[in-house]
Amino acid sequence: MLDLLRTRLKQGTRTSGFPGEAPEFPERFRGRPAFDASRCGDGCAGCARSAPSGLIQPGPPPMVDLGACLFSPEEAAACPAGAVEFTRDFRMAASTRPGLRSETGEVELARALDQRSRRLFGRSLRLRSVVAGSCGGCEAELVALGNVVFDLARFGVQFVASPRHADGIVVTGAVNTNMRSALQATWDAVPDPRLVIAVGACAINGGPFRDSPEVGEGVPEELPVDLWIPGCPPHPLTMLDGLLRLLGRIEVGPRV
Amino acid sequence: MSAFDSLGLRNRRSVPWESVPRETERGFRETVLSAVANGWRLASFFGMPEGQSDTRLLAVLAHDASGSLGATSTVVGDGFESLTPPCPEAHLFEREIAEQCGVVPRGHPWLKPLRRHAPDHLPPGREPIEVDREAYPFFRIHGEEVHEVGVGPVHAGIIEPGHFRLQAHGEEVLFLEIMLGYQHRGVERLLETARADRAVLVAESIAGDTVIGHAAAHCGAIEALARSRKTPRAQAIRGIALELERLANHIGDLGAIAGDVAFQPGASYLGRMRGECLNLLMTISGNRYGRGLLRPGGVLFDIPPGMASEARDRLEALRADLEPAATLMLESPSVLGRLEGVGGVPREKCLELGFVGVVARACDVPRDVRHDHPYGIYRFAHIPVATAWAGDVLARALVRWVEIRRSLEFLLEQLSVLPAGAPRVACGALQPRELVVAMEEGWRGEIVHVAVTDARGAIRRYKVTDPSFHNWTAVALALPGNQISDFPLCNKSFNLSYAGHDL
Numbered sequence: 001m002l003d004l005l006r007t008r009l010k011q012g013t014r015t016s017g018f019p020g021e022a023p024e025f026p027e028r029f030r031g032r033p034a035f036d037a038s039r040c041g042d043g044c045a046g047c048a049r050s051a052p053s054g055l056i057q058p059g060p061p062p063m064v065d066l067g068a069c070l071f072s073p074e075e076a077a078a079c080p081a082g083a084v085e086f087t088r089d090f091r092m093a094a095s096t097r098p099g100l101r102s103e104t105g106e107v108e109l110a111r112a113l114d115q116r117s118r119r120l121f122g123r124s125l126r127l128r129s130v131v132a133g134s135c136g137g138c139e140a141e142l143v144a145l146g147n148v149v150f151d152l153a154r155f156g157v158q159f160v161a162s163p164r165h166a167d168g169i170v171v172t173g174a175v176n177t178n179m180r181s182a183l184q185a186t187w188d189a190v191p192d193p194r195l196v197i198a199v200g201a202c203a204i205n206g207g208p209f210r211d212s213p214e215v216g217e218g219v220p221e222e223l224p225v226d227l228w229i230p231g232c233p234p235h236p237l238t239m240l241d242g243l244l245r246l247l248g249r250i251e252v253g254p255r256v
Numbered sequence: 257m258s259a260f261d262s263l264g265l266r267n268r269r270s271v272p273w274e275s276v277p278r279e280t281e282r283g284f285r286e287t288v289l290s291a292v293a294n295g296w297r298l299a300s301f302f303g304m305p306e307g308q309s310d311t312r313l314l315a316v317l318a319h320d321a322s323g324s325l326g327a328t329s330t331v332v333g334d335g336f337e338s339l340t341p342p343c344p345e346a347h348l349f350e351r352e353i354a355e356q357c358g359v360v361p362r363g364h365p366w367l368k369p370l371r372r373h374a375p376d377h378l379p380p381g382r383e384p385i386e387v388d389r390e391a392y393p394f395f396r397i398h399g400e401e402v403h404e405v406g407v408g409p410v411h412a413g414i415i416e417p418g419h420f421r422l423q424a425h426g427e428e429v430l431f432l433e434i435m436l437g438y439q440h441r442g443v444e445r446l447l448e449t450a451r452a453d454r455a456v457l458v459a460e461s462i463a464g465d466t467v468i469g470h471a472a473a474h475c476g477a478i479e480a481l482a483r484s485r486k487t488p489r490a491q492a493i494r495g496i497a498l499e500l501e502r503l504a505n506h507i508g509d510l511g512a513i514a515g516d517v518a519f520q521p522g523a524s525y526l527g528r529m530r531g532e533c534l535n536l537l538m539t540i541s542g543n544r545y546g547r548g549l550l551r552p553g554g555v556l557f558d559i560p561p562g563m564a565s566e567a568r569d570r571l572e573a574l575r576a577d578l579e580p581a582a583t584l585m586l587e588s589p590s591v592l593g594r595l596e597g598v599g600g601v602p603r604e605k606c607l608e609l610g611f612v613g614v615v616a617r618a619c620d621v622p623r624d625v626r627h628d629h630p631y632g633i634y635r636f637a638h639i640p641v642a643t644a645w646a647g648d649v650l651a652r653a654l655v656r657w658v659e660i661r662r663s664l665e666f667l668l669e670q671l672s673v674l675p676a677g678a679p680r681v682a683c684g685a686l687q688p689r690e691l692v693v694a695m696e697e698g699w700r701g702e703i704v705h706v707a708v709t710d711a712r713g714a715i716r717r718y719k720v721t722d723p724s725f726h727n728w729t730a731v732a733l734a735l736p737g738n739q740i741s742d743f744p745l746c747n748k749s750f751n752l753s754y755a756g757h758d759l
Contacts, residue, residue, distance in 0.1 A: 003580075003584055004521060004584065006580075007521060007525070007580050007581060007584050008521065010577075010580065011525050011528075011577065011581065014528050025538075026535075026538055026539040026542070028538075028539065028540070028541065028542035028557065029538060029542050029543075030542040030543060030548070050453075052451070052453045052454040052457055070457055071543065071547070071548075072457055072547065072548050073542070073548045073556055074453050086542070128410075129411075129413070129414040129415075130410055131410075131414075131415070131416045131417050131439070132417070132438075133438075133439060133440070133441050134416070134439065134464070134755060135461040135462065135463055135464035135755045136416050136439075136463055136464040136465055136753060136754065136755045136756075137461070137464025137465070137467070137545055138464070139414050139415070139416060139464070140464055140465055140545075141544070142414045143414050144527075144530075144531060144534075146414075147524070147527040147528055147530075147531060148524045148527065148528050149528055149531055159413065159414055161412030161413070162412070163410075173439070174441065176438075176439070176440060176441055177373070177389065177440075178371075178372060178373070178389060178437050178438050178439075178440050178758075179409065179417055179438050179439075182409050182410055182417065182438070186410050207461070208446075208454070208457045208458050208460075208461045209441045209442070209443075209446065209458070209461070211446075211450075212441055212442035212443075212445065212446050213442060213445075214373060214440055214441050214442035215441050215442065232461075232547065233464065233544075233545070235544065
């Protein structure tokens with residue numbers, strides 16, 4: 001018992017100061033990519049030829065699709081003019097799929113739900129996780145959201161054991177053939193009003209598995225997605241930032 | 257034609273495809289069976305289309321005591337006599353061959369779908385085979401008061417999809433059958449068809465918690481085929497990344513086991529410390545799981561001296577936090593009482609069915625690729641193999657704890673003696689018509705990637721075997737005799753990958 005208390009004292013409090021304090025990321029962290037159109041002078045389309053993903057759609061004008069980003073160093077290196085660069089900005093969740101596309105890499109950050117939904121979910125949101133054709137990376141980060149550092153539960157958000165108890169589903173994975181019916185059955189079992197949150201490059205457009213005949217291109221159109229969280233996998237704070245914006249707990253403000 | 261064991265095949269050393277014996281079906285069978293009887297084991301066994309309507313079966317055999325590998329092959333039509341009855345460790349490989357190539361292992365005692373998909377390695381001249389993905393014949397026990405419990409594919413937590421069917425009498429589990437394939441994404445076909453720079457991203461995504469392990473095996477195979485020689489510095493950085501991955505996952509697993517027996521201090525402290533290891537990987541590679549670090553030819557990110565000393569400081573701080581937290585957990589009688597004697601795997605089943613990694617080492621089968629088939633940094637820096645003998649949940653936890661401390665020592669040492677050299681060298685075109693086997697001791701156990709190139713030096717066949725492929729059978733064997741309520745704890749003590757199995 002004394003050992004328990006001694007260890008408890010020594011371990012201290014480790015919960016992140018986010019969202020009150022701005023988090024710090026290491027220099028090499030690959031967050032939101034930025035695109036400098038002025039450096040892409042001649043529109044050589046080298047990015048489309050040599051990048052391993054469809055992050056940049058050559059123009060004119062060239063468009064950045066954050067939903068297609070795999071956050072690999074090669075996607076920045078693919079532009080011979082150096083117009084693509086990963087920034088350390090971790091905030092990139094959007095309310096709409098077009099919100100992830102722009103000419104600069106800027107994201108239209110997620111808007112808060114309408115007032116009625118916020119009254120229902122703002123202080124208590126119960127989610128059901130459906131994994132459908134993933135590598136397990138996004139799930140590992142979803143699990144990490146529950147640890148003492150990120151401590152998702154302090155915001156009233158919890159993952160629950162039944163779709164009947166849930167206010168929405170979190171979909172990870174490219175939605176492969178072998179999970180399509182289980183995803184639909186889970187969605188059908190969640191009572192209205194309900195949310196869909198798409199987490200990770202796979203759920204947004206197929207991720208690294210895109211083009212395989214065994215997977216789709218992310219969450220099927222029949223599911224009305226309320227929050228798109230890019231990443232491969234998204235950092236837990238990218239997820240937390242998106243969720244808190246959706247719930248109106250972080251206001252859309254200027255970038256830091 | 258040479259004998260299967262005199263090809264000069266070793267971990268990451270390729271051989272000409274022509275030198276691989278092409279035996280009659282009978283000769284192939286005898287070669288494999290006598291090798292297995294003489295201390296070899298099946299590291300990989302798969303099929304690939306040959307000509308219009310035939311399938312070439314290739315068996316890769318490993319002899320751990322001498323660090324050698326062997327290979328032999330045969331050509332079959334739409335079936336062959338199953339090796340499983342005399343050689344049970346072939347059982348899953350043969351189910352996989354049936355599903356991928358449409359070749360039936362006749363006489364297989366448990367021939368069921370493995371991942372539930374249509375054959376994706378069918379010879380071009382054969383009729384396509386339709387597959388009912390929903391059909392799966394479960395084993396059932398009938399009798400008064402026998403009942404059945406089904407769990408999944410969507411689980412009550414944040415867990416990958418899989419279906420578990422328990423036959424139980426009251427609380428006691430009589431039988432567990434595990435139906436997988438829900439995470440099937442067609443990884444092998446992608447690795448065979450995608451451009452090289454995309455393929456390495458797919459390799460990093462075979463199992464999201466084993467990014468380094470699978471990327472290292474993939475790079476090892478490609479580098480051997482391209483005759484690219486990494487610098488000692490690149491090898492050391494890869495070793496550092498692999499041990500950081502092991503550290504993160506083993507610490508996370510101990511925390512998760514603590515959570516499953518409701519020992520909250522262990523769950524919260526160790527869960528946080530897992531994150532510290534991931535954050536260190538992020539400092540080095542820009543991603544918490546080490547994505548983007550390993551590429552054919554070496555590593556994309558160097559560890560400059562300032563970063564190495566910062567990493568050492570952070571690992572020393574981690575060690576200071578870790579020792580009391582893990583000791584608190586592993587010395588609490590209430591924890592030990594829940595781990596001891598639960599979910600045991602018998603040693604003879606491990607040998608018979610070819611389990612690997614922590615699961616094998618916890619029942620006193622000292623298999624470890626780093627030790628048995630050393631490569632890269634592990635040729636120079638040896639990590640002793642940790643074993644336990646009881647084969648239960650506690651033994652698996654103890655093996656992890658010993659490995660955590662050994663990985664920490666390795667990391668602290670390597671970070672202070674990083675050799676000079678470039679982090680990455682060129683890695684050009686692949687040699688035509690060669691076979692390579694790249695093995696890696698990932699944190700779960702043995703990862704095997706096998707690649708065969710065609711006459712133009714393109715990948716003709718790429719075979720991936722994650723340790724989970726073998727070890728899911730161990731979960732099914734560990735459950736009978738335990739209570740249903742111990743199923744989550746047992747499952748957690750293995751912590752296998754669904755994605756790694758399903759590919």
